[in-house]
Amino acid sequence: MPTDTATITQLTQREYEWGFYTDIEEEKVPKGLNEEIIRTISRLKGEPEWLLEWRLRAYRHWLTMEEPRWLPNIRYGQIDYQDIHYYAAPKRRKPLASLDEVDPEIRRTFEKLGIPLEEQKRLAGVAVDAVFDSVSVATTYKEKLRELGIIFCSFSEAVREHPELVRQYLGSVVPYNDNFFAALNSAVFSDGSFVYVPPGVRCPMELSTYFRINARETGQFERTLIIADRGSYVSYLEGCTAPMRDENQLHAAVVELIALDEAEIKYSTVQNWYPGDKEGRGGIYNFVTKRGACRGRRSKISWTQVETGSAITWKYPSVILQGDDSVGEFYSVAVTNNYQQADTGTKMIHIGRNTRSTIVSKGISAGHGQNTYRGLVKIMKGAAYARNYSQCDSLLIGDKCGAHTMPYIEVRNATARVEHEASTSKIGEDQIFYCRQRGLSTEDAVNMIVNGFCKQVLLNLPMEFAVEAQKLLGISLEGSVG
Amino acid sequence: MPPMLEIRDLYVQVEGKEILKGVNLTLPVGQVHAIMGPNGSGKSTLAAVLAGREDYEITKGEVLYMGRSLLDLDPEERAREGIFLAFQYPVEIPGVTNMYFLRAAVNAIRKHRGLPELDAMDFLALVREKLRLLHMDEALLKRSVNEGFSGGEKKRNEILQMAVLEPRLCIMDETDSGLDIDALRVVADGVNSLRSPDRSILVITHYQRLLNYIIPDQVHVLLDGRIVRSGTKELALELEAKGYGWLERELTVSKL
Numbered sequence: 001m002p003t004d005t006a007t008i009t010q011l012t013q014r015e016y017e018w019g020f021y022t023d024i025e026e027e028k029v030p031k032g033l034n035e036e037i038i039r040t041i042s043r044l045k046g047e048p049e050w051l052l053e054w055r056l057r058a059y060r061h062w063l064t065m066e067e068p069r070w071l072p073n074i075r076y077g078q079i080d081y082q083d084i085h086y087y088a089a090p091k092r093r094k095p096l097a098s099l100d101e102v103d104p105e106i107r108r109t110f111e112k113l114g115i116p117l118e119e120q121k122r123l124a125g126v127a128v129d130a131v132f133d134s135v136s137v138a139t140t141y142k143e144k145l146r147e148l149g150i151i152f153c154s155f156s157e158a159v160r161e162h163p164e165l166v167r168q169y170l171g172s173v174v175p176y177n178d179n180f181f182a183a184l185n186s187a188v189f190s191d192g193s194f195v196y197v198p199p200g201v202r203c204p205m206e207l208s209t210y211f212r213i214n215a216r217e218t219g220q221f222e223r224t225l226i227i228a229d230r231g232s233y234v235s236y237l238e239g240c241t242a243p244m245r246d247e248n249q250l251h252a253a254v255v256e257l258i259a260l261d262e263a264e265i266k267y268s269t270v271q272n273w274y275p276g277d278k279e280g281r282g283g284i285y286n287f288v289t290k291r292g293a294c295r296g297r298r299s300k301i302s303w304t305q306v307e308t309g310s311a312i313t314w315k316y317p318s319v320i321l322q323g324d325d326s327v328g329e330f331y332s333v334a335v336t337n338n339y340q341q342a343d344t345g346t347k348m349i350h351i352g353r354n355t356r357s358t359i360v361s362k363g364i365s366a367g368h369g370q371n372t373y374r375g376l377v378k379i380m381k382g383a384a385y386a387r388n389y390s391q392c393d394s395l396l397i398g399d400k401c402g403a404h405t406m407p408y409i410e411v412r413n414a415t416a417r418v419e420h421e422a423s424t425s426k427i428g429e430d431q432i433f434y435c436r437q438r439g440l441s442t443e444d445a446v447n448m449i450v451n452g453f454c455k456q457v458l459l460n461l462p463m464e465f466a467v468e469a470q471k472l473l474g475i476s477l478e479g480s481v482g
Numbered sequence: 483m484p485p486m487l488e489i490r491d492l493y494v495q496v497e498g499k500e501i502l503k504g505v506n507l508t509l510p511v512g513q514v515h516a517i518m519g520p521n522g523s524g525k526s527t528l529a530a531v532l533a534g535r536e537d538y539e540i541t542k543g544e545v546l547y548m549g550r551s552l553l554d555l556d557p558e559e560r561a562r563e564g565i566f567l568a569f570q571y572p573v574e575i576p577g578v579t580n581m582y583f584l585r586a587a588v589n590a591i592r593k594h595r596g597l598p599e600l601d602a603m604d605f606l607a608l609v610r611e612k613l614r615l616l617h618m619d620e621a622l623l624k625r626s627v628n629e630g631f632s633g634g635e636k637k638r639n640e641i642l643q644m645a646v647l648e649p650r651l652c653i654m655d656e657t658d659s660g661l662d663i664d665a666l667r668v669v670a671d672g673v674n675s676l677r678s679p680d681r682s683i684l685v686i687t688h689y690q691r692l693l694n695y696i697i698p699d700q701v702h703v704l705l706d707g708r709i710v711r712s713g714t715k716e717l718a719l720e721l722e723a724k725g726y727g728w729l730e731r732e733l734t735v736s737k738l
Binding site for chain 1: 508533534535554557558560561562566567569572573574575576577578582583588590591594626643647732
């Protein structure tokens, strides 16, 4: 009879389903990064002068910065920033008048990914902005949203149509000099999504962006900016995939959220970039900066993320709790299998009085995966009666993976209350045997145990995404027990 | 009709140490047999081997389940074929509700038997009927599998699973351990309600007291890896009165 140690060495071996490549004529700027390239990108996009200036300031600052190499649990090869195409766009002859004019190849790509762009087939109750390499190719349900005064469009379009809003808020949460990758993004960002919800409006459907990296040797540098005006509400989702390639590709996005008085933003991510193969070749470097500002009193920002893809994930969706009584939340599931590495967590910066934050992080490591929770809870002097609750749980599958928990807590107000709980457990042979004795296969048993472990987080995802996320968890871990 | 279970000359090692040393046992269809023995005699090893737990090396012998060889089947195949082990230490599965777990188990077994899967409504009807039968509270279904359960609740949960899964062969591994007398009675009532002419039950226990409530057709004494004596329920009472030492001494004498 085989021993059970063999049982716990396998549950992750299904192929990446989204690894196909779409053969399409693309317009790329030459490889490399210099002021000329940035001017070219800005010109291709027909941008105003102030935005070009902003990009150049970011670029000049970036040149003075050092690539971060300080994370002890993250190892990656040298990135040659001159060997990347910073802009790639599907070639098109004229501007699109309607969705029906989207290139059929691209349309098929999104269909294959389960994101139909045609009017009649759209996901019920979800408006989608589809980003293909550097540009947004389609935004659905735009008209319907416009009736409510909600702006949901590509970033480029927002720059053209709503320059005053973009100018007011761009870089106001993540300044161009914030960190190495944010500076790089600010210099070369190509597209992304823009959302503005006017005062008192509750957005009636989920807004969603689907990101697809297609072209070889390109980086994806999108920027998302969401503004929820007084008393408004919006729920936003993002999903992402990329073709399978042997070389690593860089994804350095920036997301800025702004919630004014009594506004609420719910931001959900299901990240499934190509993770690399079983030996750790290829995969996406996912180095993103996501931050929200609860500017107004009683405002709320909630991040939910399910991170199953990427060779390396490096992100800390954070909330700056400026307004009194504002609320920040972070719910995260991060899975690392094979040779994936994830260093993720959040920062909750309490500035206003009675601000509250909740952190629930679930890390799952299998294979040779390394999974780190890194989080900062900072209570500033003025944040009287601020409260934080953090819970960080790690689940290990097999004995070659690692889990690390690194909470940083800084409290400068004596009335604040900060709680932190952490646990590490191993999927036990006992648990698996118990399930098998009731008739379940090993794979179903592990799926069930993992989903149970992540339940608190999955419950925060919108319904359609929760189902997808559950399936994704199963696939990501397939073969890690066997 | 072949017996439900037939164990022939079974030898089992764990980490190189011989635990079972030639076990022979026949459990006919529809009967309840008890296996009694002191700590370390191999009772739990026998239960684990029957359920297909890995890390146990079978060096000799065979086990027939309804006339077919059992030992080559995976644990889940055995379960789907109708073997149920009530665990001595039921495992906790945080975040997975009892309801979800049980339905997944029922459907895995139904699928194996070529029956359509039960939807949530049909399943609820089935499980409610069993809860009534066992006088158990429906609130149990919404809780995570065994998480935060008292010892008694865990054992009752095992009986509920047994009732819902409707196995042919039930193996109860020290189900009485850690139960007070009231909980013991509840569990025993549950087991008795599941007795049927086409179901066999193997009750593994250290103490005789459980057998006051679950009356066995036969009692076997397992000592140092062998069944050394079999008899009626009076054998259990005799053991209770004289202790295992009595049999051990007798066996030593007969070897001289």
